[in-house]
Amino acid sequence: MRRPTWNWPTGSPLGGPPSFWTANGTVTTVAGQVSAPGTAEFFYRTRQVTTERPPALRWNDWLKLHFSPAQLADPAVSGPAADPDRDGLSNDAEYAGMTWPTVASTQSALRLETALVTSAAGRHLSLNFFFDPRAVLTLTPETSPDLRAWNGAPGAAVALPGTAPGAASFRAAATVASEPRSFFRLRWAPTR
Numbered sequence: 001m002r003r004p005t006w007n008w009p010t011g012s013p014l015g016g017p018p019s020f021w022t023a024n025g026t027v028t029t030v031a032g033q034v035s036a037p038g039t040a041e042f043f044y045r046t047r048q049v050t051t052e053r054p055p056a057l058r059w060n061d062w063l064k065l066h067f068s069p070a071q072l073a074d075p076a077v078s079g080p081a082a083d084p085d086r087d088g089l090s091n092d093a094e095y096a097g098m099t100w101p102t103v104a105s106t107q108s109a110l111r112l113e114t115a116l117v118t119s120a121a122g123r124h125l126s127l128n129f130f131f132d133p134r135a136v137l138t139l140t141p142e143t144s145p146d147l148r149a150w151n152g153a154p155g156a157a158v159a160l161p162g163t164a165p166g167a168a169s170f171r172a173a174a175t176v177a178s179e180p181r182s183f184f185r186l187r188w189a190p191t192r
């Protein structure tokens with residue numbers, strides 16, 4: 001096996017045959033068997049298989065996939081805010097969800113969750129954003145005390161680790177208890 005992008009399971013029980021594993025969120029299912037070196041004994045190990053990120057499809061390549069040269073020259077058709085199929089999703093949103101910009105979608109593939117997360121300092125507003133893992137997005141979390149002035153400076157928010165491809169999670173740096181009023185939003189756009 002060359003350059004595996006996931007860990008062949010470790011931490012075995014020895015023996016077999018294996019029974020079942022959960023594989024939440026995986027996009028590739030692998031089955032196989034490995035014999036322990038120098039033994040004829042069947043040998044297997046388990047660990048969560050990490051999800052492999054599908055190849056990125058950048059904004060300009062996505063445009064070329066869906067629009068003719070004439071359409072590409074017309075921002076009313078292929079511009080970021082245009083909605084040529086009139087389904088309420090801008091081309092930006094179609095790209096982030098990898099839906100067809102010229103075929104009306106019944107719903108967006110994008111999803112946003114709000115939550116409160118706890119750190120050692122207290123509780124914080126947080127947002128989880130789910131998009132197509134092929135999309136290359138620039139994500140900017142921002143905080144505000146009044147919904148007018150927004151602070152997107154590094155340090156206003158903290159990226160939460162452990163998210164899968166196609167997901168991003170951030171929390172406000174300040175705790176809920178430290179601010180009389182605070183708001184948190186996530187701006188995103190295709191990386192162009």
Ligand SMILES: [Ca+2]
Nearest residue numbers: 083085087089
């Ligand atoms: Ca649309």
